Amino acid sequence: DLLDQPIEKPLFVFGLPRTGTTLAINLLASDPARRSFLRWESHDPVPPARPEELHAGPRWQKMDEQTKVALQYMPQIAAIHFEEADSPTECQFLMTPSFCSQVYESQADIPGYREWFLHKADYLPAFRFHKRYLQMLQANTGGRWTLKNPWHPLYLPALKEVYPDAQLVMTHRDPADVLGSIGSLIENVRKIYSDDVDLETIGQQFVETFQIMIERQDAFRAQHGQDAIYDVQYADVMKDPIGQVRGIYDHFGEPFTAEAEAAMHAYMDANPKGKHGKHEYSLERYGLSREGVHKTFGDYIERYGIPVKTAT
Structure with a gap:
């Protein structure tokens, strides 16, 4: 029975969005001993993939074609947040059927949904579904689950209840850079669905959301201990990405094999900074200032x- 299969010590990478979680998860997922939630699996998960289907086959090809078409219409997205058809993607796409997912607010300004999602929703059923989904996906494949979702600070108690032995990693970056970058991403996503996107509303909403995320992860640490979450600085990830990932392995007592390290170096060689262009954004565009x-x-x-960085 799939639902009797354990999920042991899954590793979750999270933090405010735009803080290096994508680079971290791509490096971690390069390790052949790990299993990540792939982008094409978020759209077409059934039947569970066999090992040879994770990075090839008709479902992968379909997502690859969709990605190419999307980039024809919105080429600027590639520099903001690029994912291949078989890249590790975010748990928020796994959680959309439960409606406890930031996906919906990324697409549109929905005040009623926002109020429910941030302040009234019961996140526990969403994580029970999350686990069932992973149990299904792992039916034919092995590897330690290694997952990413910037928004997990919103619901850490539910995550911990469903995955009591989870390994938790949080990334940190200058909030001014975070807000400018996420503002640009949300603006471009919302413009897919609407011709009337209020930029200052985006700034105000995500200041509030980030305050809630920080408060909730602080409360989680107060209950479980400061070291319940391993902290990584964005600046350090940019300077020495593989060294920072090695630090994650060391912290959790996991073997950092030569095979894993070689795969990570291969990923970095194939994906140099700026490969998909430079992401340009302005904090002031969203009604915010670095000082504020x-x-x-x-x-x-x-x-x-x-x-x-201080204001110039």
Whole structure:
């Protein structure tokens, strides 16, 4: 029975969005001993893939074709957030059937849904579904589940209840850079669905969302201990990505094999910085200022020792 199959010590990478989670998960997923949730699986998961189907086959090809078509219409997305058909993708796409997913707010400004999602939703059933989904996906494939979703700080207690032995990693970056970058991403996604996108609303909404995320992960640490989550700085990931991933392995007592390291170097060689263009964005475009953001998130910046850039 699939639902009797265990999911042992899954590793979750999260943090405010645009903080290096994508690079981290791609490096971790390069390890042949690990299993990640692939982009094409978020659209066409049944039947569960066999090992030879994870990175080839008709479902992979269909997603690859969809990706190419999407980039023809929105080429700027590639520089903002690029995923191959078989790239590791985010748990939020796995959670959409439960409606507890940031996907919907990314697509549109829906105040009623936002209020429910952030303040009233029961996240536990969503994570029970999350586990069933993974149990189904792993039917024919092995490997330690290694997952990513920037929004997991919103629902860490539910995650921990369903996955009590989960390994948790949080990335940190200057919130001013985070807000400018996420503003650009959300603006471009919402413009797919609407001709009337309020940029200042995006800025205000995500300041509030990030405050809630930080408060909730702080509360989780207060209950489970500061070291319940392993912290990684975006600046360090950019300077030494494989070294920072090795630190994750060391922290959790996992073997960092020569095979894993070689695969990570191969990924970095194949994906140099700027491969898909440079992401240009402006914090002020969303009604925010670097000084104001640093003031709002000052406690968070100080508590986690986050390097920040001052206004010029």
